[in-house]
Amino acid sequence: MLPSSRPLATLASLAAFASLFLGSSAQDTCNATSHCGTESPCCSPYGYCGSGPDFCFGGCDPVASYSLTSCMPEPLCENTNITFSSFDRILMNQTNYNGNASAYDFILNQGSVQNTTAGELVMILTEENGGTRLSSTRYVHYGQITARIKTGRWGGVVTAFITMSDIKDEIDWEWPGNQTSQAQSNYFWQGFIPAQTAGQTTGNLTDTYSNYHDYTINWQPDQLEWIIDGNVVRTLTKASVTNNATSISYYPETPSRIELSLWPAGISSEPTGTVEWAGGMINWNDPDYVSAGHFYAYVDSVSITCNPPTPPGPNDTSYVYGSNTTTFEPAINYSNESTIVTSGAWGSLSAIRADSFKWGMLVSVGAVVLGTTLF
Ligand SMILES: *[C@@H]1O[C@H](CO)[C@@H](O)[C@H](O)[C@H]1NC(C)=O
Ligand SMILES: *[C@@H]1O[C@H](CO)[C@@H](O)[C@H](O)[C@H]1NC(C)=O
Ligand SMILES: *[C@@H]1O[C@H](CO)[C@@H](O)[C@H](O)[C@H]1NC(C)=O
Ligand SMILES: *[C@@H]1O[C@H](CO)[C@@H](O)[C@H](O)[C@H]1NC(C)=O
Ligand SMILES: *[C@@H]1O[C@H](CO)[C@@H](O)[C@H](O)[C@H]1NC(C)=O
Ligand SMILES: *[C@@H]1O[C@H](CO)[C@@H](O)[C@H](O)[C@H]1NC(C)=O
Ligand SMILES: *[C@@H]1O[C@H](CO)[C@@H](O)[C@H](O)[C@H]1NC(C)=O
Ligand SMILES: *[C@@H]1O[C@H](CO)[C@@H](O)[C@H](O)[C@H]1NC(C)=O
Ligand SMILES: *[C@@H]1O[C@H](CO)[C@@H](O)[C@H](O)[C@H]1NC(C)=O
Ligand SMILES: *[C@@H]1O[C@H](CO)[C@@H](O)[C@H](O)[C@H]1NC(C)=O
Ligand SMILES: *[C@@H]1O[C@H](CO)[C@@H](O)[C@H](O)[C@H]1NC(C)=O
Ligand SMILES: *[C@@H]1O[C@H](CO)[C@@H](O)[C@H](O)[C@H]1NC(C)=O
Numbered sequence: 145m146l147p148s149s150r151p152l153a154t155l156a157s158l159a160a161f162a163s164l165f166l167g168s169s170a171q172d173t174c175n176a177t178s179h180c181g182t183e184s185p186c187c188s189p190y191g192y193c194g195s196g197p198d199f200c201f202g203g204c205d206p207v208a209s210y211s212l213t214s215c216m217p218e219p220l221c222e223n224t225n226i227t228f229s230s231f232d233r234i235l236m237n238q239t240n241y242n243g244n245a246s247a248y249d250f251i252l253n254q255g256s257v258q259n260t261t262a263g264e265l266v267m268i269l270t271e272e273n274g275g276t277r278l279s280s281t282r283y284v285h286y287g288q289i290t291a292r293i294k295t296g297r298w299g300g301v302v303t304a305f306i307t308m309s310d311i312k313d314e315i316d317w318e319w320p321g322n323q324t325s326q327a328q329s330n331y332f333w334q335g336f337i338p339a340q341t342a343g344q345t346t347g348n349l350t351d352t353y354s355n356y357h358d359y360t361i362n363w364q365p366d367q368l369e370w371i372i373d374g375n376v377v378r379t380l381t382k383a384s385v386t387n388n389a390t391s392i393s394y395y396p397e398t399p400s401r402i403e404l405s406l407w408p409a410g411i412s413s414e415p416t417g418t419v420e421w422a423g424g425m426i427n428w429n430d431p432d433y434v435s436a437g438h439f440y441a442y443v444d445s446v447s448i449t450c451n452p453p454t455p456p457g458p459n460d461t462s463y464v465y466g467s468n469t470t471t472f473e474p475a476i477n478y479s480n481e482s483t484i485v486t487s488g489a490w491g492s493l494s495a496i497r498a499d500s501f502k503w504g505m506l507v508s509v510g511a512v513v514l515g516t517t518l519f
Contacts, residue, residue, distance in 0.1 A: 176208050178208075185214040188205075189204075189205065197238065197485075201238075201241055202218075204216065205310050217482070219461070219462060220463065220478075228445070233248050234249065234250045238251045249281060250281065256268045263444075266441070269439040270438045270439075271428050274407075291445070293441065294444075296319065296406060297322050298430055301321065302408075304404070307396070317370065329343070329345075346378065358373050360374075364451060391471070397476075457480065464477050464478075
């Protein structure tokens, strides 16, 4: 049940959030075999080509974009413990993002959040808002991430804490529906379910709605651990998911953002399997919903320990994609390229990053290109 319903859930959740980007400057669709063109070089997480912040920053798929350098470089992992006594470090409107990951820890991609006197982050789901999702500004390319969370407890409502790469390597903690003694772990490789055993359930937890638990993703180059309150509940080695005949490792290997969300899976637009997985259709007359005016999940803190703790070069600021090192595995390199687009320069920098732009187009964006292009 779990393995077959879960990919639908992921695709469906992406589709739900895709509505954000429709009606903006989206032009064409894109995937690894059908890349974006020069004028809209960046492939958004939802498979649409465009340019500007909604397309070329976090989630931009380098492999499906015009070229490997069309997306902005990905801000490096930084050791930190993020708390929410103030929301100063959450960017509430992603259209205003300039790539400066030092200014914000998270971006609110959809929905709304509330604060509490105890300094918690409350993610809000209403019938109208389609759910709430936040993505970290920085990427993790191996490291240990712990989120202290109180989940929802309602059929059809999914609480999630995941890592997601720009080519859809994904590692999950998820809490579907009203099963508040359980947590589900899962992983994906480039958007695919690598094994029937990918999705698993850990039980016997004290009520996940009433109690904070520390949920950890310990993602290292050769091994992945899911941990609850300091106890390892599941281990996945890279070797165990490596096809020794083809040498392809179906293991998450690309830099990933941390995503926190509360989303509606039990709604009529979702596939049947997703609705069942999530515990049925959402009851919008649930007493909790009626009294609070929304469904909710709490995040107390998120702590990140990067591996390596600091980048190899003193001036490294970003991860960039290179050509495949092995079949189906792009190289990930450190880079000193800035992740920031300075005010007003977006169009030009987007063009620069799309390094295979026709010469004529480079000429048309003028002096800024000539003054800053280094490659
Ligand atoms: C990629 O996009 C092209 C053009 O839309 C489409 O024909 C093709 O089926 C897509 N490939 C995959 C793997 O989705
Ligand atoms: C986000 O910012 C953009 C650009 O400043 C603005 O046009 C848009 O209305 C803002 N969105 C919201 C929801 O405030
Ligand atoms: C990035 O944000 C930090 C923290 O707010 C700030 O000190 C720095 O000047 C910003 N850098 C740029 C280039 O905007
Ligand atoms: C929550 O945020 C509001 C508006 O930003 C602020 O006025 C209020 O003091 C905050 N409440 C708490 C409990 O921090
Ligand atoms: C979850 O909801 C279903 C359907 O309403 C119900 O049958 C089940 O008893 C509930 N489980 C728990 C643990 O509350
Ligand atoms: C809960 O613990 C019992 C006893 O150790 C075990 O048999 C059962 O499989 C556990 N349930 C889950 C869902 O992990
Ligand atoms: C591939 O070989 C390694 C080392 O011998 C082994 O540990 C691993 O289980 C093998 N992978 C698969 C999928 O059989
Ligand atoms: C983050 O820091 C706060 C305040 O020091 C602490 O209470 C909390 O346990 C830390 N969270 C994690 C997940 O380490
Ligand atoms: C780092 O940047 C500084 C200032 O631009 C430069 O002097 C230094 O050579 C750079 N170091 C490396 C290893 O590139
Ligand atoms: C490189 O890897 C990507 C997936 O990451 C795959 O789509 C592509 O076919 C690979 N290219 C080659 C030449 O193997
Ligand atoms: C990029 O990464 C690949 C694989 O990790 C490595 O072989 C290559 O040397 C790196 N290139 C640069 C320029 O660092
Ligand atoms: C940035 O990296 C490039 C290529 O590795 C190098 O040539 C250049 O000196 C670096 N610049 C700084 C300021 O470190």
